[in-house]
Amino acid sequence: MNTPSLPRQFALDISHTPKASLENYLPGKDRALVETLKILCNSWENNSTKGSSNPLNHRWMYWWGPEGSGRSHLLEAVAHAAERTGLDCFSLNPSEPVSWVRLEEKLLVLVQSEAASVITVDDVDRLDDRLIGALFRILNEVQASRNIHIFIAGNAAPANLTLREDLRTRLGWGLIFQTQLLDDDEKIQALEQAAKARGLVLSPDVLPWLLNRFYRDMPNLMALIDALDAYSLETKRAVTLPLVRELLQPK
Missing domain, CATH: 3.40.50.300 (P-loop containing nucleotide triphosphate hydrolases)
Structure with missing residues (x-):
């Protein structure tokens, strides 16, 4: 199965993305x-x-x-x-x-x-x-x-x-x-933390699905959280699995 990628129109200027800090970094083994x-x-x-x-x-x-x-x-x-x-x-x-x-x-x-x-x-x-x-x-x-x-x-x-x-x-x-890579449970925790910082509510099935179907590295997963935030605001819809699939559908 090919890994889905973000549509070009979602290379957005996400001005409200929280700045990197020690507080919003999930330390894991670090x-x-x-x-x-x-x-x-x-x-x-x-x-x-x-x-x-x-x-x-x-x-x-x-x-x-x-x-x-x-x-x-x-x-x-x-x-x-x-x-x-x-x-x-x-x-x-x-x-x-x-x-x-x-x-x-x-x-x-x-x-x-x-x-x-x-x-x-x-x-x-x-x-x-x-x-x-x-x-x-x-x-x-x-x-x-x-x-x-x-x-x-x-x-x-x-x-x-x-x-x-x-x-x-x-x-x-x-x-x-x-620095160590996060395991899957830690990735989900980090992504939940990132979504919460953006005021974004994800349905429970979204993050496990992304880890199985999308990129598994944190930079791309964090970029997707930003894209989901923007798409949710644009469409005025909650972040559910159908919305995620729609966002990742090739145009």
């Missing part, structure tokens, strides 16, 4: 990582923008896991927490090299500042040679700073990344965690 991140985020709130000490002890955090295991959600959650607290926050990824240049231009000021700042780096496994060099320089500055907090995510443990040896070694100096 509880130790999530609790560590909560402690750090709380330290920013307690100290406002005055980071008198760095809880990471001049190091960084790196987590890795398969696609769909929550790596990017957690980075976005950390960035949103930093922004809520009023900290300077820089989100880096392989697709936006200009943001790396802008960060390096400000890095000396951040190193010398008494105020805390936050850097997130997603998909470190996809960095090209230029960005690998940039990340190595950034980590050197972070190590020498008092108040820069950097969080990095990739698809493999540091030793198994296809990066320069010196960068793999440097990444291994930080706190390392592995």
Whole structure:
């Protein structure tokens, strides 16, 4: 059976989709990582923008896991927490090299500042040679700073990344965690949580059916929750199995 896909007309701007946060992340087997991140985020709130000490002890955090295991959600959650607290926050990824240049231009000021700042780096496994060099320089500055907090995510443990040896070694100096895929019961719990956050009521047979017939990875399932929310509002109908089948029917 072919896996259904969302019709093109539902590539919508879902402006009311809740932002990624540590509170709307179902930790599953990632509880130790999530609790560590909560402690750090709380330290920013307690100290406002005055980071008198760095809880990471001049190091960084790196987590890795398969696609769909929550790596990017957690980075976005950390960035949103930093922004809520009023900290300077820089989100880096392989697709936006200009943001790396802008960060390096400000890095000396951040190193010398008494105020805390936050850097997130997603998909470190996809960095090209230029960005690998940039990340190595950034980590050197972070190590020498008092108040820069950097969080990095990739698809493999540091030793198994296809990066320069010196960068793999440097990444291994930080706190390392592995993100785990949710099992089916946990996926249903996470999807119910996401639906509730959107004020969306699902009939009991919807989520088990989706897990058996639709994509099984969380990013696509979460995208479907957004599409169901939009379709339900547009059609003014409850989210039942007939409505789901209608949404997924090829046009």
